[in-house]
Amino acid sequence: MIHRRLLLATLPALLLAACGGGGGAGKGDGATLTVAATAVPHAEILAQVKPVLANEGVTLEVRVFNDYVQPNLQVDQGQIDVNYFETKPYLDQFNRERGTKLVPIAGVHVEPLGAYSRRWKTLAQLPRGASVAIPNEPSNGGRALQLLQKAGLIRLRNPTDPLATIRDVASNPKGLQFRELEAATLPRVLGEVDLALINTNYALDAKLNPVRDALAIEDKDSPYVNFLVGRPGSADDPRVRKLVAALRSPATKAFIERTYKGAVLPAF
Numbered sequence: 001m002i003h004r005r006l007l008l009a010t011l012p013a014l015l016l017a018a019c020g021g022g023g024g025a026g027k028g029d030g031a032t033l034t035v036a037a038t039a040v041p042h043a044e045i046l047a048q049v050k051p052v053l054a055n056e057g058v059t060l061e062v063r064v065f066n067d068y069v070q071p072n073l074q075v076d077q078g079q080i081d082v083n084y085f086e087t088k089p090y091l092d093q094f095n096r097e098r099g100t101k102l103v104p105i106a107g108v109h110v111e112p113l114g115a116y117s118r119r120w121k122t123l124a125q126l127p128r129g130a131s132v133a134i135p136n137e138p139s140n141g142g143r144a145l146q147l148l149q150k151a152g153l154i155r156l157r158n159p160t161d162p163l164a165t166i167r168d169v170a171s172n173p174k175g176l177q178f179r180e181l182e183a184a185t186l187p188r189v190l191g192e193v194d195l196a197l198i199n200t201n202y203a204l205d206a207k208l209n210p211v212r213d214a215l216a217i218e219d220k221d222s223p224y225v226n227f228l229v230g231r232p233g234s235a236d237d238p239r240v241r242k243l244v245a246a247l248r249s250p251a252t253k254a255f256i257e258r259t260y261k262g263a264v265l266p267a268f
Helices: 004-014 039-055 070-076 088-098 138-150 183-192 200-205 238-247 250-260
Strands: 015-017 032-038 059-065 082-087 103-110 114-116 131-135 169-171 177-181 195-198 225-230
Touching: 032 039, 032 070, 032 238, 039 059, 039 082, 039 103, 039 200, 039 238, 039 250, 070 082, 070 088, 070 225, 082 088, 082 238, 088 138, 088 225, 103 238, 114 138, 114 200, 131 138, 131 183, 138 195, 177 183, 183 195, 183 200, 195 200, 225 238
Parallel strands: 015 059, 032 059, 032 082, 131 177, 131 195
Antiparallel strands: 082 225, 103 225, 114 195
């Protein structure tokens, strides 16, 4: 069982609100490093390494976001130094669409995407015409379709396309009805649909246990590693190098394995 209350209770003292002003890149103490993150598990993991960074002379300031757009925009604009929340396919798509030039710095963990239902206990029980909610952006939407294909519910025209959309569904024997919604809203609509494909960070935040509750879930070989991301040249910043070392340390690996018990997997 993940001790969520204990972890989240410690976050307010360690994190800054996303809407807070000032303190971006280049402001304040030169040893301060600002990081944009989603709350679970990213901010929790960062909270664990904050004392390590402090001992090395770096003050870690974490700003928590509940969406996948602002963390990239604010890093690109120099308001925040780096972020920690996204996979490389999502980052690549974001850069193409927004004209940004953000780069992956270091992979830290995998959050296996899962399929959840409050109405059915197995995928086999899904009725014809079942409503299925998936993320509405290309990377995670394609990832959701890949999982449905692996589960035998659909077949895609290009089975390996990571950016497949519902228009690429070649076979849909159950006549699944897809709803494309913002990833952060999917846990909230879980009771309104037959099935929802939910990113693990949002599943954990909604008190879902991916290992126990998911009807289908990506395995440990998932290519969707969550990266620390920054502007070109960020990897050479001594503060960032210290953060990478802390995030990829044996202590952090042990924390991830102990805390999330398979719901989040170390990628190093």
